Amino acid sequence: MCKAINIRVAGFGGQGVMMTGQxxxxxxxxxxxxxxxVPSYGPETRGGTANCSVIVSTxxxxxxxxxxxxxxxxxxxxxxxxxxxxxxxxxxxxxxxxMIKDPVIKSGIKAYGIPVNDIAVNLGxxxxxxxxxxxxxxxxxxxxxxxxxxxxxxxxxxEKKAHLLGINKQAIQAGRxxxxxxxx
Amino acid sequence: MxxxxxKGNEAIARAAMLGGLDAFFGYPITxxxxxxxxxxxxxxxxxxxxxxxxxxxxxxxxxYGAAAAGFRAMTSSSSPGIALKQEGITYLCGSELPCVICxxxxxxxxxxxxxxxxxxxxxxxxxxxxxxxxxxxxxPETIQETIDIMKEAFDIADYYRNPVMILVxxxxxxxxxxxxxxxxxxxxxxxxxxxxxTGTNHHSxxxxxxxxxxxxxxxxxxxxALKKKYDKVIINDTRYELINMEDPxxxxxxxxxxxxxxxxxxxxxxEKKIRVGIIRPISLWPFPNRAFETIDAxxxxxxxxxxxxxxxxxxxVIVANNGKYPIGFYGRAGGVVPDPSDVVNAIGxxxxxxxx
Numbered sequence: 001m002c003k004a005i006n007i008r009v010a011g012f013g014g015q016g017v018m019m020t021g022q023x024x025x026x027x028x029x030x031x032x033x034x035x036x037x038v039p040s041y042g043p044e045t046r047g048g049t050a051n052c053s054v055i056v057s058t059x060x061x062x063x064x065x066x067x068x069x070x071x072x073x074x075x076x077x078x079x080x081x082x083x084x085x086x087x088x089x090x091x092x093x094x095x096x097x098x099m100i101k102d103p104v105i106k107s108g109i110k111a112y113g114i115p116v117n118d119i120a121v122n123l124g125x126x127x128x129x130x131x132x133x134x135x136x137x138x139x140x141x142x143x144x145x146x147x148x149x150x151x152x153x154x155x156x157x158x159e160k161k162a163h164l165l166g167i168n169k170q171a172i173q174a175g176r177x178x179x180x181x182x183x184x
Numbered sequence: 185m186x187x188x189x190x191k192g193n194e195a196i197a198r199a200a201m202l203g204g205l206d207a208f209f210g211y212p213i214t215x216x217x218x219x220x221x222x223x224x225x226x227x228x229x230x231x232x233x234x235x236x237x238x239x240x241x242x243x244x245x246x247x248y249g250a251a252a253a254g255f256r257a258m259t260s261s262s263s264p265g266i267a268l269k270q271e272g273i274t275y276l277c278g279s280e281l282p283c284v285i286c287x288x289x290x291x292x293x294x295x296x297x298x299x300x301x302x303x304x305x306x307x308x309x310x311x312x313x314x315x316x317x318x319x320x321x322x323x324p325e326t327i328q329e330t331i332d333i334m335k336e337a338f339d340i341a342d343y344y345r346n347p348v349m350i351l352v353x354x355x356x357x358x359x360x361x362x363x364x365x366x367x368x369x370x371x372x373x374x375x376x377x378x379x380x381x382t383g384t385n386h387h388s389x390x391x392x393x394x395x396x397x398x399x400x401x402x403x404x405x406x407x408x409a410l411k412k413k414y415d416k417v418i419i420n421d422t423r424y425e426l427i428n429m430e431d432p433x434x435x436x437x438x439x440x441x442x443x444x445x446x447x448x449x450x451x452x453x454x455e456k457k458i459r460v461g462i463i464r465p466i467s468l469w470p471f472p473n474r475a476f477e478t479i480d481a482x483x484x485x486x487x488x489x490x491x492x493x494x495x496x497x498x499x500x501v502i503v504a505n506n507g508k509y510p511i512g513f514y515g516r517a518g519g520v521v522p523d524p525s526d527v528v529n530a531i532g533x534x535x536x537x538x539x540x
Contacts, residue, residue: 022189022360025189025360026189028188029187029188029362029364032186032187032447033362034361034362035189035361035362036359036360036361036362037189037360037361038355038358038359039358039359061361061444062444062445062447062448062451062524063444063445063447063448063449063523063524064355064359064361064441064444064445065355065445065522065523066523066524067519067523067524067525143496176208
């Protein structure tokens with residue numbers, strides 16, 4: 001990796017948007033990379049779209065803000081519509097195909113639909129849909145190993161939520177598998 | 185030590201504890217709430233003092249009391265809250281009490297917004313308090329630098345017996361970044377706190393902490409002593425960074441988050457064969473006038489000041505530049521954070537941005 005990767009994660013408040021972004025940043029820090037996470041913390045996050053941006057780099061990070069993302073992770077249609085035009089040429093979009101059907105994507109951008117809500121519901125809880133998306137992104141980017149995300153999740157969940165580690169790991173794995181299928 | 189991912193506000197709080205914070209007094213306000221939230225838990229765990237006061241005014245006066253008793257005291261707030269603290273700040277300066285004030289800027293004026301801003305440059309460097317006084321103001325650009333300065337801030341405050349302000353915008357407070365809390369910082373020899381009101385068991389004479397001098401000659405002598413101290417700060421603790429300053433076509437002056445945005449912008453500009461350097465003030469008071477004396481650039485077309493306000497540091501740059509080069513200004517306000525492409529465009533339109 002020679003250049004910083006600018007990632008924008010967006011969705012409804014409650015879909016785990018902030019957590020997804022944070023986990024990417026935690027994983028990068030764990031793997032001795034530089035990472036930076038910026039939330040959108042305005043009043044517009046209540047009930048509306050939530051978004052955050054993450055920068056992952058092997059070098060010191062200069063600007064904490066960027067106009068166009070290399071990667072857009074969209075959990076719902078309003079987010080995809082809002083941020084699709086803020087993706088670089090040759091950029092990629094991962095979208096939640098459980099909620100977004102056959103989106104029109106501008107040319108030059110590769111888009112991958114992952115049915116993260118369906119994956120999560122199949123595992124028994126909709127709450128891990130963001131983890132399925134994280135798994136799909138990990139598979140696509142090849143950025144973080146399973147050991148890295150496991151270590152990060154253990155710390156993130158803490159003792160109180162340690163019992164949720166298993167289901168989160170399952171969702172990540174299912175997201176990885178979905179990405180492999182979509183890529184083919 | 186390995187790096188960890190930390191939120192700016194929590195890093196400020198942890199670094200303050202590493203810097204020897206004894207007592208924190210604060211009142212909630214976005215976007216700095218994680219500072220008191222973090223301290224409310226960890227200060228008590230370590231048997232230190234944490235008070236959520238009834239108001240900002242109360243908090244700064246509690247800082248006065250704790251500092252007068254010789255403790256390392258701190259408050260933090262955001263723009264309208266810092267406005268309320270101005271009376272306390274001039275009293276702290278008048279009484280020569282060391283303390284640290286953290287200011288996490290949001291949009292203004294008035295209640296403004298909760299989005300990031302650099303609109304309190306003047307509030308921090310000029311202040312709203314009365315009399316001849318200065319607060320030593322540092323404006324870090326990363327969370328790492330915020331930690332490093334915060335860890336040193338109590339030493340600087342104690343050394344000069346003067347308030348030190350850490351001035352960051354809401355973005356630094358709210359974002360998370362990989363940081364190293366163990367990076368060593370400069371240590372200095374600190375005088376005994378013989379002014380502290382610790383009771384006559386500890387000192388024979390009666391210690392009075394006060395900023396009232398009814399005799400004009402006496403007050404003038406006090407003013408001159410303060411002036412001498414401020415001159416010493418200017419000589420010893422003016423801080424700035426020069427970036428890419430070899431024969432630039434343009435020089436950008438920016439602090440805090442904006443200087444990071446400009447770092448990315450000048451990389452893009454370099455690809456377009458436009459050489460741009462950056463003067464990054466780290467101490468806003470004292471302002472690094474001397475950085476401008478070092479400019480040696482035969483091809484320099486001008487200096488562009490970039491701020492998240494409508495031109496506050498600009499005044500200091502105009503003074504420091506002393507009419508030598510054309511000065512342009514690009515600023516956004518109201519909580520808008522310009523991205524690197526905005527700065528690239530601003531350099532492209534420098535002629536239109538020149539301040540008359």
